[in-house]
Amino acid sequence: MRRVGIVSAGQTKFTKDDSSIESLLVSSVKPLFDESKDLSQKDIDVVLTSTNSNQKYLANIVSELSGISPRIAHSVESLCNSGTNCIVSAFSYIASGLADVALVVGAEKTDSPGLVLDWDVSRGQYKHPIYWSSLFTSSHMRKYGTTLEDLAYVSAKNHVNGRANPFSYFDRSYSFEDVMASKKLTDNVRLLDCSMPCNGSASILLASEDVANKFKEKPVWITGIGQKSISAGFTKNSDLSSMQSTSIAASDAFSMARCSPREIDVAEVHDAFSICEIMALEDLGLAERGRGAKIVRDLYETGSRKVNPRGGLIGTGHPLGATGIAQTIEAYRQICGESGKRQIDGARTALVHNMSAAATSSTVMVLRS
Amino acid sequence: MNRFEKELKEGNFVCGECPNCKNIVWPPSEYCSACLGGVIWRGASRSGTLIEYSRKNGEWFGMAEFEGKIRILGTIMSDNEPRVGQKLRLEKCGYDEGERFLFNVVGN
Numbered sequence: 348m349r350r351v352g353i354v355s356a357g358q359t360k361f362t363k364d365d366s367s368i369e370s371l372l373v374s375s376v377k378p379l380f381d382e383s384k385d386l387s388q389k390d391i392d393v394v395l396t397s398t399n400s401n402q403k404y405l406a407n408i409v410s411e412l413s414g415i416s417p418r419i420a421h422s423v424e425s426l427c428n429s430g431t432n433c434i435v436s437a438f439s440y441i442a443s444g445l446a447d448v449a450l451v452v453g454a455e456k457t458d459s460p461g462l463v464l465d466w467d468v469s470r471g472q473y474k475h476p477i478y479w480s481s482l483f484t485s486s487h488m489r490k491y492g493t494t495l496e497d498l499a500y501v502s503a504k505n506h507v508n509g510r511a512n513p514f515s516y517f518d519r520s521y522s523f524e525d526v527m528a529s530k531k532l533t534d535n536v537r538l539l540d541c542s543m544p545c546n547g548s549a550s551i552l553l554a555s556e557d558v559a560n561k562f563k564e565k566p567v568w569i570t571g572i573g574q575k576s577i578s579a580g581f582t583k584n585s586d587l588s589s590m591q592s593t594s595i596a597a598s599d600a601f602s603m604a605r606c607s608p609r610e611i612d613v614a615e616v617h618d619a620f621s622i623c624e625i626m627a628l629e630d631l632g633l634a635e636r637g638r639g640a641k642i643v644r645d646l647y648e649t650g651s652r653k654v655n656p657r658g659g660l661i662g663t664g665h666p667l668g669a670t671g672i673a674q675t676i677e678a679y680r681q682i683c684g685e686s687g688k689r690q691i692d693g694a695r696t697a698l699v700h701n702m703s704a705a706a707t708s709s710t711v712m713v714l715r716s
Numbered sequence: 717m718n719r720f721e722k723e724l725k726e727g728n729f730v731c732g733e734c735p736n737c738k739n740i741v742w743p744p745s746e747y748c749s750a751c752l753g754g755v756i757w758r759g760a761s762r763s764g765t766l767i768e769y770s771r772k773n774g775e776w777f778g779m780a781e782f783e784g785k786i787r788i789l790g791t792i793m794s795d796n797e798p799r800v801g802q803k804l805r806l807e808k809c810g811y812d813e814g815e816r817f818l819f820n821v822v823g824n
């Protein structure tokens with residue numbers, strides 16, 4: 348298997364502007380080319396698109412609009428972790444030798460059909476994601492004594508981090524007090540505990556070890572990948588105080604990367620709701636069971652950006668198909684030392700965690716300099 | 717529309733069971749998830765157990781389990797706070813712009 352590196356990336360600001368999915372997708376391809384002076388359209392032999400849009404043939408449309416004639420072009424859809432699934436598909440084409448350079452382009456619109464999984468009859472009338480999030484929260488609170496304050500620290504921290512991210516949807520900050528006082532959607536989920544759907548686009552370029560140096564002096568290598576799907580329906584989660592798919596994906600990713608959670612300098616975790624970041628830290632092995640909330644509070648109080656330096660989903664917005672790619676771009680930039688005000692000194696090893704539909708599936712990647 | 721949804725529209729709560737491996741197939745499907753053979757539809761037990769709950773606008777909702785396998789989210793008709801492990805009864809089910817399930821608390 349050949350090594351696969353990340354060699355370029357492009358993003359545009361998350362918004363709620365009126366825009367077509369095709370135009371959104373192409374918008375982040377331009378900045379990617381801008382920062383890769385040695386990249387030409389002819390170099391790209393795979394174009395994959397990540398979105399839950401109902402529009403068809405998007406990878407071919409993006410290719411044509413970008414002047415690329417790839418050998419392989421298709422879409423990848425897996426609700427909220429479409430982005431990392433798309434990166435993993437591109438990784439596989441390159442690692443196997445079928446391709447050398449792959450462009451992965453993700454985008455979503457605010458009114459995405461991927462926001463609610465209508466198929467899941469077991470959710471009854473409680474199909475909206477706030478309900479599974481509320482039941483996860485109840486369960487974690489009962490088992491570990493997690494409080495509404497603990498949840499508010501997740502959101503407040505990620506909003507603080509998001510303020511240093513020029514691509515964030517938000518143009519104002521939300522404090523701990525704002526989160527505590529925000530509208531109650533259920534007894535334990537408030538409006539500011541939720542990530543917000545928005546328009547967004549993010550693109551990333553992967554290349555084989557044979558050609559990566561042509562585009563980037565020091566590529567960032569994808570050294571570990573773990574993916575697990577335990578089900579599609581929410582009610583198949585056997586324990587609601589943890590995310591089984593995340594634990595399994597993390598264990599596989601660490602094993603492939605031959606590294607341990609202790610070596611992670613920076614982590615992008617899927618905070619679809621406040622409770623998800625606390626559970627993810629525990630399931631990824633970045634916190635002991637029941638200690639996730641304590642870690643978040645420490646990060647908040649010390650101003651550490653180690654977890655979700657980009658601002659997470661809560662602090663920047665959640666355009667489903669772009670999210671996993673934007674997370675991976677942050678990990679890439681941190682390792683390259685290109686994160687500006689968000690830079691974590693000396694970051695060498697990063698983790699990306701992206702999941703879907705009440706954690707019924709998860710992707711975890713380990714990136715290294 | 718599968719049989720589950722058809723029956724639900726009539727207010728019936730059914731499940732598919734595999735005649736081969738006795739697997740109760742959930743989520744509902746015409747095919748057994750273990751052996752992929754056809755299922756036989758039958759009425760499902762309406763006696764369940766509360767797995768987890770929360771509240772929205774003063775109304776309790778939660779996840780209940782039936783026949784040790786079938787888990788669904790529904791509204792819990794109770795003035796008092798329910799508790800995990802509590803016995804519930806599926807009082808009503810139906811379809812109104814989506815599936816609806818209504819649980820009653822049994823005893824205390």
Ligand SMILES: [Zn+2]
Pocket residue numbers: 734735736737738739748749750751752753
């Ligand atoms: Zn069977």
